[in-house]
Amino acid sequence: MHLLTWYHRHKDKWWCLPLFIPLLLLPLARLANTHAQIGGGIVVLYFLPLALMTALMLFFGWAALPGITLAIMFNYHHGVGMVDLSATIIHFLLSIIISWGGYRIFETRRFVISYSLGNVNTQRMFWLVFCNASIFMMFYQFASFFGLYDSTKSLLGENPFNIRALVNYQGVLVGCLTGAPLCYFVIRAIRNPYYVRAFFSQMKRQCDARVKRAEVILWFFIVVGMVSLLLSVPGTDKRSIFTTSYTLSLLLPVMLWGAIRFGYLLITTVWSLLLLLLCHYYERYLPATPGYELHIVISSSCYFVYSLTIMLMGKVATYQRNIHNRGRRLAYIDPLVHMPNLRALNHDLAKYPWSMLCFLRIPELELLGRYYGISLRIHYKQQLSAWLLNELNDDELTYQLTGHDLVIRLNTHNHEERIDSLHEKVKAFRLMWDGMPIQPQVGISYCFLRSPVNHLHILLGEMSSIADLSLSTHHPESLQRRGGNQLQRTVKTKVEMMNRLQTALDNDRFTLMAQRVEGVRGDSYYEILLRMLDEKGESFMPGDFLPVAHEFGFSSRVDLWVLEKALSFIDHHRLALPGYRFAINLTPSSICRVPFAGEVKALLMKYQVEPWQLIFEITDSHSLSNIEQVNLTLTALRNLGCRIAIDDFGTGYSSYARFKNLTADIIKIDGSFVRNLLSSSMDYQIVASICNLARMKNMQVVAENVESNEVKEALLGLGIDYQQGYFISKPEPIERLIASHAQGISWR
Secondary structure (H helix, E strand, C coil): CHHHHHHHHHCCCCCCHHHHHHHHHHHHHHHHCEEEEECCEEEEEECCHHHHHHHHHHHHHHHHHHHHHHHHHHHCCCCCCHHHHHHHHHHHHHHHHHHHHHHHHHCCCCCCCCCCCCCCHHHHHHHHHHHHHHHHHHHHHHHHHHCCCHHHHHHCCCCCCCHHHHHHHHHHHHHHHHHHHHHHHHHHHHHCCCHHHHHHHHHHHHCCCCCCHHHHHHHHHHHHHHHHHHHCCCCHHHCCHHHCCHHHHHHHHHHHHHHHHHCHHHHHHHHHHHHHHHHHCHHHCCCCCCCHHHHHHHHHHHHHHHHHHHHHHHHHHHHHHHHHHHHHHHHCECCCCCCECHHHHHHHHCCCCEEEEEEEECCHHHHHHHHHCHHHHHHHHHHHHHHCHHHCCCCCEEEECCCCEEEEEECCCCHHHHHHHHHHHHHCCCEEECCEEECCCCEEEEEEEECCCCCHHHHHHHHHHHHHHHHHHCCCEEHHHHCHHHHHHHHHHHHHHHHHHHHHHHHCCEEEEEEEEEECCCCEEEEEEEEEECCCCCEECHHHHHHHHHHCCCHHHHHHHHHHHHHHHHHHCCCCCCCCCEEEEECHHHHCCCCHHHHHHHHHHHHCCCHHHEEEEEECCCCCCCHHHHHHHHHHHHHHCCEEEEEEECCCCCCHHHHHHCCCCEEEECHHHHHCCCCCHHHHHHHHHHHHHHHHCCCEEEECCCCCHHHHHHHHHHCCCEECCCCCCCCEECCHHHHHHHHCCCCC
């Protein structure tokens, strides 16, 4: 164990691996060299030692120089003098130091990465292939011209720019281009044997996801068959075009097929090994016939051009595939929260026949986000997901939904115990924010799913509703037990009503009703009531469509439609109905809108209606969350000259504390107190207390649901200012006001 630790600590020292690897691999690299004879001289078709030394410099840097120098001395000292040996050492070292140094300068941080990764291939191709081979050949030609090597004294004074120089240059280029990745793999495998497994894993990841095993086997059979034809030695009388260099050209499209489909690593490894065979046994498909030297030159060019084309195509195809895969991965990640999104959930559900979804609803995050910003919501979701990670298996994830919801996909094994465990884990979670522990309440619902899931968005809507129920029961709720079919029918009904509402807004399919509010002093006004019509003319009451309008964000549009139609009616009939006042109901979303008061002012000016002719009725509800903005809007409306009435006072969310902070002119007592006024002493006292409160604040009081003369007389005794109900007047279409006014008829 101590020896292994010592080895890992010192293996990159110059006296360890950098010293022994060159001594081991340089003899093998020399065996891979391939030579041919042209015009009485020797040329090289494939030269590997330079690529090996370059790869050593990539790994070990300056520490590789002693080992490289020693390996050159051991392998090139036979039959040469000290001058030639010194020239050989300088020859190699000068080439690799200049090319490696330039590469290090222009690629400072990622210079040692794998050949399959990164975007450094342009720098690597220029410095370690073209620059390296060019410097090496320039020095070689210089030595050949001046006779520095004993083996080249016959070339003394010969023109350095000849056909043999071209073939040699191509052989060195091919060796650097294809041999460097091969040597890189061998050196890295010696340095770290576990890299072999990572290498094959990278190779598998680079393959196109649509590649099947049959395609790989077919491709290998075709390659092996073509190489076998090239390297076979049939008799002269049986030789065909497929056993000549013609097959070498046919091999190119097959290798391009592999480069596009299988990726850079596989094609580079296979082509480098094939090229070693093709160069080493070139006599098999380039026989000594007339034109032999020309065939050698053309084949040498093919080795280089084919290698460059195949490797570039493999790199481009792999790069494009990586970009595509990265884009697909990013499509499954929420860019803000950096968690898997709904698309990822849909994709993962399709991979498993059975799954269990656990829906987490945290509505208080919306309120916290208003005060602390969206970053709190992001951090809460991220840290809650990390907190639950220990409770999940490797193939289970937490998914981000919009707003304040999360979803967890679980396997179905031991589901009851796991749901309880998740619930306890969620309850124990605290988010530390500005030194304060934050623990909003979390509602949990769950259900079983069988793949495929066709309507995931509907299912999540149902689970959201069940999670709301969990907030009140304080334990996880099952969708199957609570009845998902009923929820589906409810959601479907809401969606149908939303479509009717949208159509009605687009086509003015509403009608205005008016109900008289009678004053005890002889004055009166009319409350505007709304009815919606569908395509068949069927009428819908406000209780049917206004909750849906509020839930789907249409309530402000409805309010503005009613306001504009009412003002238009006053404008068109101001002579027939002089001085008539109308009460218009406003939803909380309209009151909470900043520009609403300005829109009212613009409509009043457009239709030339006096502000005192309008009374705006609002219901004090939980939707009036921004009480400051509500007061600003109501104050602006009162400053215009309009009057404000608080509708349905005494029920729901209204209270004396809220009433104290609201600005209003009229209180409308809810009809539930008025209806039982004579039979319930409690209701009588409530109505009396509201009347006393109104007198203290100099406000008028309206009683709703007046159904009999006895109730009317009792209300007069309590000091009610206005009465409204079926005993006073029934709602009628607003157009009937004109005829009734002309005849002097009061609606009863």
